[in-house]
Amino acid sequence: MQHELERGGRVILSTNKQRSLNKYDVTEATAGYLFILPTYLCYIIFVLLPFIAVIFLSFTKYDILSAPKFVGLDNFIEIFSDTRLLSVIINTVYFATFAVIFNVLIGLILAIMLNRRLSPALSYFFRLAYFLPVIVSYAYTSIIWQWLFSKDTGVVNYYLNLIGIPSLGWFADPKLALNTMIFMDVWKACGFAMVIFLAGLQNIPKEYYEACEIDGANAMQTTLKITVPLLTPTILLNIIIYMLGCLQIFDPMNIITQGGPGDSTRSMVMYIYEYGFQRFQMGYASAISLLFLIAISILTAIQFKTSKRWVHY
Amino acid sequence: MKSRIKVVKVVCLSIVAVIALSILFTGCNTGSNKSSTGVSTTQEPSKTQETSATSLDKNISTKLNVQYMGNESQKELADGAIKKFNERFPNVKVTLTFSTPTTWGQYSDKIIALVASGNAPDLIHIPIEGTRLMQSKDILAPLDGYMSSDPAGKEMISDIDKSLLDAFTVDGKLYEVPIDFNDMVIFYNTKLLKEEGLPAPKANWTWNEFLDYSKKLTKGEGDKKVWGFGLPAFHAGIIPWFITSGTNTLNADWTASNLNDPKVASALQFVHDLVYVSKVTPQPEQNVDIYNLFGAERMAMVGGGMWIVNNLHQNNFEDWDIVQWPQNGGIGTDFGVGGMAIMAASKNKDIAWELLKEFGSKEFDQAIAAMGTATPVRRSVIASDVFKKQAANAELFYTALEGATAIPSPVNYSEYESIFMRHFTEIMTNQKSAPDAMADAHKELTDAFAKLKK
Numbered sequence: 001m002q003h004e005l006e007r008g009g010r011v012i013l014s015t016n017k018q019r020s021l022n023k024y025d026v027t028e029a030t031a032g033y034l035f036i037l038p039t040y041l042c043y044i045i046f047v048l049l050p051f052i053a054v055i056f057l058s059f060t061k062y063d064i065l066s067a068p069k070f071v072g073l074d075n076f077i078e079i080f081s082d083t084r085l086l087s088v089i090i091n092t093v094y095f096a097t098f099a100v101i102f103n104v105l106i107g108l109i110l111a112i113m114l115n116r117r118l119s120p121a122l123s124y125f126f127r128l129a130y131f132l133p134v135i136v137s138y139a140y141t142s143i144i145w146q147w148l149f150s151k152d153t154g155v156v157n158y159y160l161n162l163i164g165i166p167s168l169g170w171f172a173d174p175k176l177a178l179n180t181m182i183f184m185d186v187w188k189a190c191g192f193a194m195v196i197f198l199a200g201l202q203n204i205p206k207e208y209y210e211a212c213e214i215d216g217a218n219a220m221q222t223t224l225k226i227t228v229p230l231l232t233p234t235i236l237l238n239i240i241i242y243m244l245g246c247l248q249i250f251d252p253m254n255i256i257t258q259g260g261p262g263d264s265t266r267s268m269v270m271y272i273y274e275y276g277f278q279r280f281q282m283g284y285a286s287a288i289s290l291l292f293l294i295a296i297s298i299l300t301a302i303q304f305k306t307s308k309r310w311v312h313y
Numbered sequence: 314m315k316s317r318i319k320v321v322k323v324v325c326l327s328i329v330a331v332i333a334l335s336i337l338f339t340g341c342n343t344g345s346n347k348s349s350t351g352v353s354t355t356q357e358p359s360k361t362q363e364t365s366a367t368s369l370d371k372n373i374s375t376k377l378n379v380q381y382m383g384n385e386s387q388k389e390l391a392d393g394a395i396k397k398f399n400e401r402f403p404n405v406k407v408t409l410t411f412s413t414p415t416t417w418g419q420y421s422d423k424i425i426a427l428v429a430s431g432n433a434p435d436l437i438h439i440p441i442e443g444t445r446l447m448q449s450k451d452i453l454a455p456l457d458g459y460m461s462s463d464p465a466g467k468e469m470i471s472d473i474d475k476s477l478l479d480a481f482t483v484d485g486k487l488y489e490v491p492i493d494f495n496d497m498v499i500f501y502n503t504k505l506l507k508e509e510g511l512p513a514p515k516a517n518w519t520w521n522e523f524l525d526y527s528k529k530l531t532k533g534e535g536d537k538k539v540w541g542f543g544l545p546a547f548h549a550g551i552i553p554w555f556i557t558s559g560t561n562t563l564n565a566d567w568t569a570s571n572l573n574d575p576k577v578a579s580a581l582q583f584v585h586d587l588v589y590v591s592k593v594t595p596q597p598e599q600n601v602d603i604y605n606l607f608g609a610e611r612m613a614m615v616g617g618g619m620w621i622v623n624n625l626h627q628n629n630f631e632d633w634d635i636v637q638w639p640q641n642g643g644i645g646t647d648f649g650v651g652g653m654a655i656m657a658a659s660k661n662k663d664i665a666w667e668l669l670k671e672f673g674s675k676e677f678d679q680a681i682a683a684m685g686t687a688t689p690v691r692r693s694v695i696a697s698d699v700f701k702k703q704a705a706n707a708e709l710f711y712t713a714l715e716g717a718t719a720i721p722s723p724v725n726y727s728e729y730e731s732i733f734m735r736h737f738t739e740i741m742t743n744q745k746s747a748p749d750a751m752a753d754a755h756k757e758l759t760d761a762f763a764k765l766k767k
Contacts, residue, residue: 061767064429065450143600152595153606158535172596174744256599261742262735277422278727279761 075287107193138251174264200234489652493687495618496648527593530613543603543615559643
């Protein structure tokens with residue numbers, strides 16, 4: 001009696017009389033391992049090892065030029081006395097919450113509007129127009145927005161002044177700056193949600209709409225009773241994608257305001273970057289990163305768990 | 314057959330494990346720095362050797378890596394220096410890695426990350442902002458041996474202002490050869506001053522006189538608005554307000570915060586009031602390019618250095634002159650200086666010194682003077698027509714060094730700058746009063762310095 005592998009990898013007990021793996025099976029298994037090897041290597045190099053390094057470094061004092069010194073839980077204890085971190089977390093959560101809501105909502109509305117019978121040329125034009133900002137780098141759009149929304153030299157305030165409205169500190173007023181960032185993010189990113197929703201809309205059978213029409217339902221009722229419920233898996237997908245992206249927002253804040261005024265537009269990733277690559281306190285940056293990772297994982301798990309109540313597959 | 318399957322599995326897992334472990338060990342830099350030649354050169358402070366000039370074989374064959382920051386024109390300058398070096402040493406292959414301008418602080422951070430990753434170059438262009446950190450980590454090689462034993466080194470010392478050499482001297486050792494610098498002065502539009510009937514400001518003008526000029530020069534509305542002054546709202550641009558008040562952000566040896574000095578808050582209150590009370594300057598924002606606005610005659614005065622001169626010439630804007638920073642009990646301004654250093658980890662220090670001499674040469678300094686993006690460091694070049702034709706009063710860029718103070722550049726420069734600038738923006742956006750913001754900044758900075766000593 002001996003152990004033997006089936007094609008599916010299940011271990012079975014067999015006798016010598018039973019079929020054993022032939023040369024073809026071995027070649028196939030080897031090929032399989034070789035095919036997945038690059039993916040696993042990439043995963044190990046770019047995900048697993050850095051992750052292990054972050055865990056290790058979070059228990060050390062490390063300035064990247066000297067050897068790391070073990071400091072136990074000091075970095076984690078410091079987190080609880082870091083008053084700046086709290087305001088940075090609030091900024092990040094505020095940004096993520098409203099950016100996700102508006103991106104998904106506006107993306108959904110645009111998709112429903114563009115899913116109507118339009119001439120192909122008009123349909124392509126609008127899809128391109130709304131999607132174009134998505135493919136343009138934040139490095140470009142941020143500079144344009146800086147010029148548009150500058151308080152004393154910007155174009156927007158110039159026209160507001162012409163109609164008697166005083167200049168607003170779009171990026172210079174701490175109370176307004178983060179909201180302007182959300183506005184900019186929605187302008188830039190809602191086109192992506194629109195495209196995903198358009199794909200989702202193609203999967204809704206036309207018969208449902210025909211039945212609604214026969215029953216005399218109006219457009220709003222059809223949207224709320226048919227379109228939105230059947231799009232809930234796509235809505236969940238968009239929420240998760242946007243939530244992950246928005247929680248890790250970095251580029252526009254770093255380019256436009258560098259986190260200011262004060263800390264009013266500083267995001268978690270900016271804060272981690274500041275400690276890691278400007279203050280060279282890699283240990284503390286790693287500790288924050290680790291807690292941030294755990295928080296995002298819990299949030300994503302909650303999203304999946306609660307989705308059973310409102311997502312209709 | 315089962316044994317063959319096991320073998321395949323073991324082989325695959327072994328490959329993965331070996332690669333993973335090799336990456337883990339090579340990726341974790343634990344303080345040892347590798348030169349371009351890959352030789353580990355961990356150095357204890359006591360083992361850091363003094364470098365000195367030696368005679369080199371002209372046909373020596375080796376490689377040098379150089380890191381330099383600047384714009385495209387400055388890249389041409391660096392290429393020119395390397396070309397001249399290769400005329401003397403044709404078999405030395407020099408690889409120039411060029412960084413486009415960010416801030417000197419960001420550039421310093423990048424260099425430190427580069428060194429930490431084990432990719433330290435042999436020769437490096439580094440500003441004063443990064444010198445103390447690199448010196449404290451024994452990354453830079455002292456140059457005193459070369460400077461004293463090589464006639465070219467002695468000639469440099471005799472021709473370069475002492476304050477620039479002092480900026481790169483730590484614990485009595487010189488770590489960089491200055492190649493260019495910038496100090497802060499006030500640029501003013503001669504045409505706009507004339508239109509308002511204002512004479513050229515005097516060298517010893519005061520803050521009150523400056524404010525009076527700014528108010529008189531501020532006029533118009535909307536797209537016709539002309540601001541009296543363009544506030545340089547970056548670290549090096551704010552420091553002159555402190556120096557001319559007789560104070561600074563840090564103590565003299567840059568090891569402790571001085572932000573609790575009431576003169577600091579008082580100076581910042583004056584700066585704040587330029588925006589909100591006298592309204593002679595726009596609210597500082599990242600995108601408000603005060604130098605373009607000055608060139609476009611939308612600002613009558615602006616605080617800046619030699620680095621803006623080239624742009625003014627290129628835009629055919631010539632109605633300007635410069636004057637010292639206005640005084641308020643103290644005199645002077647701040648300066649930042651860039652230099653070339655040899656990395657302690659370099660295996661080719663002697664040949665790197667030969668290349669460094671090209672960057673520190675009179676010809677290189679003259680090329681800097683001709684470009685107008687920084688002030689040359691040599692007195693002999695300042696006296697030349699090449700430099701004098703940059704501005705009617707060009708020599709002031711050099712003479713302003715007298716009594717000037719180097720930009721505060723502590724070991725933890727990036728951290729210090731980030732703390733100071735964050736609290737500065739709180740003042741400039743009315744989140745906090747100047748005394749409150751500076752009290753908070755002082756506490757934060759004091760904690761940061763205390764951590765360094767742990």
